[in-house]
Amino acid sequence: MNAFEALGLNEQLVQAITDLGFETPTAIQEKAIPVLLSGTTDFIGLAQTGTGKTAAFGFPLLQLIDATQRHPQALIVCPTRELCLQITNDLETYKKHSKNIHTEAVYGGASIMMQIRNLKKGVHIVVATPGRLIDLIERKAIDLQKVKYVVLDEADEMLNMGFRDDIDFVLKNTINRESTWLFSATMPPEVRAISRNYMDNPKEVTVGKKNSGNVNIDHQFTVVPAQHRYESLKRFIDFNPGMYGIIFTRTKADAQEVSERLSKAGYDIEALHGDLTQQQRDKVMGRFRSKNLQLLIATDVAARGIDVDGITHVINFELPDDMEVYTHRSGRTGRAGKTGICLSICHSRESYKIKSLERMINAQFHKVDVPSGKEVCRKQFFHFMDKLMQADVSHGDYETYMPDLMEKFKDISKEEVLQRVAALEFSHFLKYYEHADDLNRADIRGERRPAERSGDMNGSRKERTDYNRRDSGYTRLFINLGTKDGFYKASFLQFILDESDLKKEVLGKIDMRDMNSWIEIDKAEAGKMISAIDGKRYNNRTVRMNEADGGFKRPNDEGGRSDRAEGRKRIYATKEKRSFR
Numbered sequence: 210m211n212a213f214e215a216l217g218l219n220e221q222l223v224q225a226i227t228d229l230g231f232e233t234p235t236a237i238q239e240k241a242i243p244v245l246l247s248g249t250t251d252f253i254g255l256a257q258t259g260t261g262k263t264a265a266f267g268f269p270l271l272q273l274i275d276a277t278q279r280h281p282q283a284l285i286v287c288p289t290r291e292l293c294l295q296i297t298n299d300l301e302t303y304k305k306h307s308k309n310i311h312t313e314a315v316y317g318g319a320s321i322m323m324q325i326r327n328l329k330k331g332v333h334i335v336v337a338t339p340g341r342l343i344d345l346i347e348r349k350a351i352d353l354q355k356v357k358y359v360v361l362d363e364a365d366e367m368l369n370m371g372f373r374d375d376i377d378f379v380l381k382n383t384i385n386r387e388s389t390w391l392f393s394a395t396m397p398p399e400v401r402a403i404s405r406n407y408m409d410n411p412k413e414v415t416v417g418k419k420n421s422g423n424v425n426i427d428h429q430f431t432v433v434p435a436q437h438r439y440e441s442l443k444r445f446i447d448f449n450p451g452m453y454g455i456i457f458t459r460t461k462a463d464a465q466e467v468s469e470r471l472s473k474a475g476y477d478i479e480a481l482h483g484d485l486t487q488q489q490r491d492k493v494m495g496r497f498r499s500k501n502l503q504l505l506i507a508t509d510v511a512a513r514g515i516d517v518d519g520i521t522h523v524i525n526f527e528l529p530d531d532m533e534v535y536t537h538r539s540g541r542t543g544r545a546g547k548t549g550i551c552l553s554i555c556h557s558r559e560s561y562k563i564k565s566l567e568r569m570i571n572a573q574f575h576k577v578d579v580p581s582g583k584e585v586c587r588k589q590f591f592h593f594m595d596k597l598m599q600a601d602v603s604h605g606d607y608e609t610y611m612p613d614l615m616e617k618f619k620d621i622s623k624e625e626v627l628q629r630v631a632a633l634e635f636s637h638f639l640k641y642y643e644h645a646d647d648l649n650r651a652d653i654r655g656e657r658r659p660a661e662r663s664g665d666m667n668g669s670r671k672e673r674t675d676y677n678r679r680d681s682g683y684t685r686l687f688i689n690l691g692t693k694d695g696f697y698k699a700s701f702l703q704f705i706l707d708e709s710d711l712k713k714e715v716l717g718k719i720d721m722r723d724m725n726s727w728i729e730i731d732k733a734e735a736g737k738m739i740s741a742i743d744g745k746r747y748n749n750r751t752v753r754m755n756e757a758d759g760g761f762k763r764p765n766d767e768g769g770r771s772d773r774a775e776g777r778k779r780i781y782a783t784k785e786k787r788s789f790r
């Protein structure tokens with residue numbers, strides 16, 4: 210009997226699994242599928258991405274759906290658009306032989322009208338990001354009454370992103386839910402609270418150790434003076450010629466800056482951050498996924514939900530502030546049985562964090578030195594020579610030229626040919642690293658930085674070195690909408706971002722009160738947000754948005770009350786009344 214059949218999956222699913230080439234169930238699939246197929250057991254799966262968890266809940270869901278009933282029976286909530294699309298795509302392949310099951314992905318940043326139209330046609334499984342889901346509920350465009358199964362995927366990420374209220378709301382309003390399945394890489398207290406409040410005696414399964422990093426990942430760190438961060442990054446990239454990696458920075462500005470410097474220096478790198486349009490983002494991701502781009506540099510927010518196979522290195526250009534984030538970053542490598550390296554570039558003041566990380570992920574970190582210039586050259590040299598040896602000469606009519614070539618080289622030895630090839634390929638490299646500093650030493654101030662790798666040999670000295678600078682250019686905006694308008698923080702965020710077509714990264718703190726809210730925003734984007742939102746109609750009244758005077762003065766805004774009372778009765782009003790199950 211096929212191993213998947215033995216778990217209780219039906220013929221159509223087993224056929225799809227065979228088509229996909231999956232031979233044996235992964236650990237999470239083995240443990241989850243038989244339990245989830247019952248349809249009535251609550252379930253917690255502590256599993257990272259890359260463990261096969263999508264299939265672990267996807268197969269049972271597809272089997273439990275009654276295709277004859279065309280209304281949402283299952284709801285999968287996940288943190289990002291990328292993940293939402295990925296889950297939907299995976300379900301499409303899994304249901305290849307299961308006839309007439311319809312799925313729909315609903316997420317922000319795409320036409321809501323189109324999603325509403327598709328939902329109206331009658332779908333069985335909805336895969337949603339929280340903000341858009343709440344919006345659809347508000348518009349009464351989605352009916353949760355008959356939803357039997359709710360899956361919360363990457364629950365810890367959703368809570369990190371501030372979707373706590375939205376998750377509460379969804380769970381409170383799926384009153385006919387028969388089971389809730391929660392998947393999370395980590396189990397912080399907020400996730401535990403969800404299980405306590407909304408789940409009934411859940412079966413808990415952990416793949417690997419709790420809060421542990423993947424065993425296939427080699428966690429490395431290097432300690433360098435702050436002024437050598439960038440140069441060290443470059444050394445590590447040069448030292449690993451076959452690197453296919455993601456570099457994480459804490460801020461968008463750092464991602465942008467490092468990416469610009471590296472690509473100017475000839476590296477194959479692109480930044481992924483909130484300033485990109487969805488189209489640009491998809492293009493970058495497409496290139497990276499198809500391995501036409503070697504390096505991606507991203508902030509944590511922008512990289513959420515990225516799932517690419519074969520990543521050899523994750524590099525923390527800076528350690529994350531939140532240690533839990535480390536697990537998410539490192540989990541991008543060492544997937545599907547492959548090994549990977551997660552390298553953190555630390556400042557000496559940060560090295561104490563390594564100890565806490567070791568405790569948290571229950572794995573040992575290895576300290577590595579920044580390679581010397583000589584080591585980099587040697588590595589590059591032999592990498593090139595290996596490539597030379599492996600060059601495919603089986604195609605192409607080289608024979609025709611051989612007699613002439615032999616004649617040309619008749620007085621030159623093999624050693625000399627090799628030297629010349631090396632000189633041709635490596636002169637710029639050797640020159641660049643000829644006087645390279647030892648970056649592990651704090652007494653080298655980094656002023657005498659070698660020129661960049663490309664033809665542009667003078668640009669580097671002028672460039673900034675302060676990569677620890679945080680975004681600080683915020684201003685505060687006032688808006689006459691608040692929680693009385695039925696907003697939770699996450700839905701409010703979604704609203705202002707959708708309206709203004711801006712990205713979350715431009716925002717700072719959001720302070721919501723009953724009637725008003727204050728939004729911290731990158732100064733450069735404030736005007737765009739004001740002109741998109743100020744004067745708009747919402748709940749039959751005019752929305753006012755302006756720069757908050759001095760940041761803390763609360764404008765007197767009691768005028769909208771009567772409008773509010775008459776305003777559209779929103780589904781949020783039910784949130785206190787309707788209790789769970």
Ligand code: AMP
Pocket residue numbers: 230231232233234235238257258259260261262263264516545
């Ligand atoms: P996930 O953890 O859901 O992101 O899955 C990670 C990768 O593993 C995906 O590319 C899946 O297609 C693949 N995968 C899932 N289940 C199996 C399996 N049983 N055997 C081999 N590959 C699998």
